[in-house]
Amino acid sequence: MDKLLITGGQPLAGDIRISGAKNAALPIMAATLLASGRSTIGNVPHLRDVTTMMELLGHVGADLVLDESLRIQIDASNVVGIVAPYDLVKTMRASIVVLGPLLARFGRAIVSLPGGCAIGSRPVNLHLQGLAAMGAEIHVENGYIHATAPRLRGADLMLDLVTVTGTENLMMAATLADGVTTIRNAAREPEVVDLADFLNAMGARVEGAGTDTIHIEGVPELHGAEYRILPDRIETGTYLVAVAMTGGEVRLKDTDPDLLGAVLAKLTEAGAQIETGSDWIRVCMTRGRPHPVDIHTSPYPGFPTDMQAQFTALNCIAEGSATITEAVFENRFMHVSELERMGARVKLEGNTAITSGVARLTGAPLMATDLRASASLVLAALVADGESTIDRIYHIDRGYETIEEKLSQLGARIRRVSH
Numbered sequence: 534m535d536k537l538l539i540t541g542g543q544p545l546a547g548d549i550r551i552s553g554a555k556n557a558a559l560p561i562m563a564a565t566l567l568a569s570g571r572s573t574i575g576n577v578p579h580l581r582d583v584t585t586m587m588e589l590l591g592h593v594g595a596d597l598v599l600d601e602s603l604r605i606q607i608d609a610s611n612v613v614g615i616v617a618p619y620d621l622v623k624t625m626r627a628s629i630v631v632l633g634p635l636l637a638r639f640g641r642a643i644v645s646l647p648g649g650c651a652i653g654s655r656p657v658n659l660h661l662q663g664l665a666a667m668g669a670e671i672h673v674e675n676g677y678i679h680a681t682a683p684r685l686r687g688a689d690l691m692l693d694l695v696t697v698t699g700t701e702n703l704m705m706a707a708t709l710a711d712g713v714t715t716i717r718n719a720a721r722e723p724e725v726v727d728l729a730d731f732l733n734a735m736g737a738r739v740e741g742a743g744t745d746t747i748h749i750e751g752v753p754e755l756h757g758a759e760y761r762i763l764p765d766r767i768e769t770g771t772y773l774v775a776v777a778m779t780g781g782e783v784r785l786k787d788t789d790p791d792l793l794g795a796v797l798a799k800l801t802e803a804g805a806q807i808e809t810g811s812d813w814i815r816v817c818m819t820r821g822r823p824h825p826v827d828i829h830t831s832p833y834p835g836f837p838t839d840m841q842a843q844f845t846a847l848n849c850i851a852e853g854s855a856t857i858t859e860a861v862f863e864n865r866f867m868h869v870s871e872l873e874r875m876g877a878r879v880k881l882e883g884n885t886a887i888t889s890g891v892a893r894l895t896g897a898p899l900m901a902t903d904l905r906a907s908a909s910l911v912l913a914a915l916v917a918d919g920e921s922t923i924d925r926i927y928h929i930d931r932g933y934e935t936i937e938e939k940l941s942q943l944g945a946r947i948r949r950v951s952h
């Protein structure tokens with residue numbers, strides 16, 4: 534199993550390229566199941582989760598080719614399978630996004646229930662309630678969701694909670710339903726908009742994505758399309774926090790500052806200087822330790838839960854105290870006990886973490902627990918005195934493309950070792 538070896542203390546400097554967004558690529562790849570014909574998807578990040586989605590699409594019978602421009606071509610014309618097996622779903626909860634497309638196109642789907650994970654119980658009841666309201670018969674047997682609907686029908690859906698993949702699943706299912714579907718209290722995340730744009734390129738009629746009310750007029754069939762995935766705002770945010778912690782000056786290319794409003798505001802509050810262009814962000818941190826920043830996570834356009842762990846790490850070395858409230862997931866503070874092993878001072882009270890910044894963290898052997906928690910450990914290790922080793926980095930490989938190469942390019946002392 535690979536580990537990351539990091540020696541802290543280097544300021545970061547230089548340019549790096551931001552990859553395509555994992556959380557847009559996964560549902561967009563799943564959406565290709567809605568049509569027969571070939572889709573070509575560009576800017577797909579090279580990540581373990583993307584490989585898992587490719588395996589899943591291959592498992593149901595889609596043809597996948599990586600072309601010479603590193604775009605993924607997916608042809609779902611010959612799909613015969615309707616089963617998403619436990620072995621794949623357990624390694625990636627986002628596999629649930631094949632449920633809507635399979636059911637809408639084939640009238641049946643059998644998808645393993647994802648179960649809980651390191652950040653909470655993460656039920657999919659809202660996905661299932663929405664599909665049931667569209668006429669699907671659903672039951673759970675032996676850990677699998679069995680959904681049947683010869684043809685889904687449009688419905689007026691009011692989601693009890695804002696759910697990203699729930700909105701995506703229902704939006705995809707509705708593209709082939711009979712009549713109009715309205716999704717209220719829909720997620721407004723940029724990745725939902727990216728999916729809607731791809732669906733429209735496939736011939737769907739989706740309006741209102743990016744607002745809390747999405748209308749979808751069902752069509753009899755969709756066709757393949759060519760599309761380019763939007764930049765990864767969480768990868769972008771993670772590197773920005775890295776610089777705010779280590780000091781230095783870095784330019785991130787091929788990103789989109791408009792997707793990061795809440796994150797850029799907090800970085801500025803922390804003392805970083807931010808400059809933006811249409812597809813780049815420059816971050817410069819010249820003051821010593823960052824100012825502490827209070828964080829309250831919420832659905833987009835609020836502060837993203839996927840950036841909470843990284844800002845917790847930043848607050849651990851800030852000059853003063855801060856309060857971080859995690860309001861999206863119930864159990865997303867697994868990084869805290871590892872940060873404490875590096876000398877951080879954090880008090881956990883329910884879904885709130887109160888940090889008292891310290892002048893220095895010390896390197897330690899660390900264990901990654903989930904994707905964003907692992908990212909926060911990398912950031913802490915970059916500023917800590919001495920060497921840290923981070924174990925179980927397959928979590929990082931799920932969501933950060935070649936993190937050690939990108940950070941080395943900026944001057945960090947980081948390398949991957951196998952043992």
Ligand code: EPU
Nearest residue numbers: 556627655656657658659660694695696697698861862904
């Ligand atoms: N929820 C329910 N019932 C449902 C669905 C969600 O109670 O049927 C609850 C969840 O338990 C959670 C809240 O609603 O408390 C929001 O969860 P959501 O459904 O929005 O999360 P998700 O769709 O499973 C996506 C991202 C996550 C990101 C969240 C929140 C993908 C593939 N995953 O998950 O990304 O944290 O939205 O923004 O898009 C990551 O990339 O590290 C990651 C975890």
